[in-house]
Amino acid sequence: MRDARWKYLRSRGLALILLLACPPVFSDDSIINRIEALQAGHPVTVLDAPILAKEALTRFYELREFDLAWDSYNARRQLAQAISEVADQGLNPLDYHHETIAALALQPTDQVEEEVRADLDLVLSDAFLLLSSHLQAGKVNPRTIHAEWTANRQDLETHTVLAQALDTNSVYQTLQQLKPSAPAYQKLVTARRTLTALLGQPWHELAATPTLRPGDNDPRIPEIRRRLALLGDIPSADHDRPAAYDASVESDSYDDELLIALPAFQARHGLEPDGIIGRQTFAALNRLPVERIRQLDASLERWRWLPDDLGDTYLLVNIAGFEMTMVRSSEEILRQRVIVGRPYRQTPVFSDRIRYLVFNPTWTVPRKLMIQDQLPIIRSDPGYLERMNFKVYRGWGADRVEVDPATIDWHTLSANNFPYQLVQEPGPMNALGQIKFMFPNQYDIYLHDTPGQALFGRAERTFSSGCIRVERPFELAEHLLAGNSNWSRANIDRAIELRDPVNAMLRTPIPVHLQYWTVWVDQSGVIQFRNDIYGRDQRLIDALRSDPQGALMPTPRRP
Template sequence: MKSGVQEHLAFFAAILIIAWLLLCFFSSSSMASDISENVRERIRQRMEYTGGNAVTAAAETIYSSVALPRFYEQRGYSPAWLQSGAPSSNCQALVRAIGTAGDHGLNPSEYHLDKIVDLLNEVAANQKAKKALNPGRLADLEFLLSDSFLIYGAHLLGGKVNPETIEPDWTAGKREADLPALLAEALKTNDVEKALKSLAPQDVAYRSMQDLLKQLRAAAPQPSVRLVQTAPSFKLGYRGPQTAALRARLAAAGFLGQDSEQDKEVFNESLEAALKKFQASWGLEADGVCGPATLHAVNRSEKDNIAAIRANLERWRWMPQNLGDRHILVNIADFHLAVVENGEELLAMKAIVGKLYRKTPVFSGRLTYLVISPYWDVPPSIARKDKLPLMQKDPNYFTANHFLVYQGWGADSREIDPASVDWKALGPNNFPYRLRQKPGPGNALGRIKFMFPNKHNVYIHDTPSHDLFAKSQRNFSSGCIRIQDPIGLAEYLLKDAPGWNREAIEDAVDNKIEKTVSLSRPIPVHIMYFTAFGDTRGAVHFRNDIYGRDARLLEALDSLARN
């Protein structure tokens, strides 16, 4: 009997415990639901009643003024970063992701990082003290977290700086993504870090620069090495204190090991060999002579290199989303053209780019045809500014250089005799003629031109001035890209075209009759400007900033204004 009573008492006690637990559970769920609903109302109210003013959260401006409202409207203003009425694990994942912004040359503090951490700590302290969570502060946290993801994501995707605000001729295609949709999916799958990482360029060149940036920042501070001063005939055989400074800087940069020379002021063979290696790594003429361009490169500090990498990581974020499985890449600052197929550089050659006052623009296009033995239709500005003065100095200039002169344009134009014109009476604002140069050895376009129609009227072509390719800095053109091996490029482009092997191309050139050949497979062309860039082997190379663009970009990159 006693045992039966005990069993009944135990049964009722268990029922009471279960009921209490269920009551606690539903009470807790109800509280969490109440908190989430209160936060939802705060979000909705702020979105609907801004009065045209910028939305703020915890005294910080919310910058994603279009994407963030759309994100919350699509979810009925319900909180995105709360779970059971409290911050979810996605919050810490976002904090970790923002903490890596420095690896992209960006500043983590510009993405609300400090304020987000403060709010998360505040919420954790209230939870520990069993204080009620403030819906207004949770709404602040919501806005800051979502804005951080959307703005940081936008900067990884397309750059922090709008290129056209500092480089009007930078018109390469932009990378795009639906960031609110990406954020919603990342929160659903708990993949916030992975989602942000996917927005950055995935190219080996970009990752190589990231790796070097991390190495330079993590390296222990090195003892300062004095700058190398200029010297006359600063080459093999020179003796002076400048040599000791050069030796020290090349050793610090890893280009010079121990040598047997006791007198550090003597410019010996081992120093010359080290200097040539250094010059080659910078794309300079590897002549072993420490001239002005080499001095500038040698005296670069790690701080300068970090700045250059940051600037060029940003430029990579300006690149088109898909370069193409096969494409042509021209780096203006490197005076270099490469044909890339499936990530492998199949063809490379030297290039000549625009002068300082006729800079080659940055843009992307599609090469659709090439012209063998082309005529050169002289752009009006070049005819007025360059060719007219030459004709005024030498009355035979046009005839000697195989220029045809036309009066008028279009169907009504007619060829005239250059000798019939009083050239000295004309000027840059009074030049009613069109110039056309015949095909041949002296033609400014050389043997072949490669066309990718664009608003800049820029294209790739040969040149009769092949001696210029021997120079290390090759900005001599009027904006177009002249290349060292046009026959090789044509052979690659026509490799699948019946009847167009190298011999056929050379025969067509020798005929000196203009011939247009369309490509069965157009190829993307990307004309870019990189003063630091990685290669497929993971190495990073630096080049002189020939157009003086880095400083302006870095100033914009370090501005607190978001884009």
């Protein structure tokens, strides 16, 4: 055993004199052998469990000179309990060696067979290291799902966290503290438990035709009523539970009760709340409970990608929910509808800080939009540029020269021949409206006003070229400038009247987080579902369902 330890330590470059002066206490050879195999890049399986936290595991045992770490029965019990509960977080207990730990680790220490103690120690450490990383930063690396996704993942020295948890006998508590602390995350966890209770319910597919309207009679209606009751859209006297379906009520009439419940169901699924049960509403009613749970799991994972501290005051834009909120000292102080990018010009996910506002902004049209959007309009409508208050420049920067658009043969221009720049002057027709909110970033994305206010009335609002249009920009501006005494609402109005661009610097930059959640729980405790407008959910769901070695879990079938 000394030979094996010496070989390992020598490979790490430690001096012989230190080894002779301070000979280590040797433990089971198998730990050293396993670590050497991991460092050599070989797959290591112990007690039928693949060891995956390679770097953290190596560092952990190096620092403790390869002594066994899990002699405490209480520590093993705490880890087993934490692993058994992770399904509530949208994670799979099997990823953390649940079966092996449940079978072996919960025996009293003196009953664990000597020949498996070292291997069990490795399995326990690997499970903790994996779980702590996944709870704190997510199981899935967001960039492996979407290249444009910039998450604020924070590195965690999990080997240090494990050592401290064992030293303080706080394995379970430590893992709980690594979960996101945001109330919105905990609300999703609670909602997941509610949906899990529906997994045993029959959920046969309802035919999507013909469309149903109030007053209609149809044999599908009793099943619709049952589902609305189970999903909580038909309330019960006990507000903590969905209404129990009364099997004796077999009426196939679209009655007043359904007329109240259906628009509420439609609204919380991002549909027009018209009470008409058409294809989209049937699709929402037909969604299996397990499909809802997996969609919710994607939202839980996206929360784990965020830093735990979003800021004392911050803006949060939910792209998939078409909504922006402003939070101060954990209290929501503002909520507005927003318009986001079209599916082919998606609004990216990232965080930054709003540093200044621009009143009466100009709009310098990005080159891609000049070619793809503006050029076809200019060709078909010669008066467009003048009517919309555009100026045309040849060249860029300080050397650009204004050109009369009437002198340009627009039909000869193309992506390879477009030496012009289009700049829309401030005014009521400006595409950015009267205010834009700047947080300079690599995507050239910002929040702004819009003259197209009618679009905020749509249920699904994907109309922009990537930037985010805000429903009530002046209200947002007042909140952002509240700490700047020289920017009262009267001063804002005077700046607007100037009709020239005016910058208003924020005394303290405000964090803004652009995120993408298709499931969340609102302030009233109602779970909200939205369409996956950019098709981002499925790849993430598949990655979450994969075991740590990449095998995809089977998909349940509709009964």
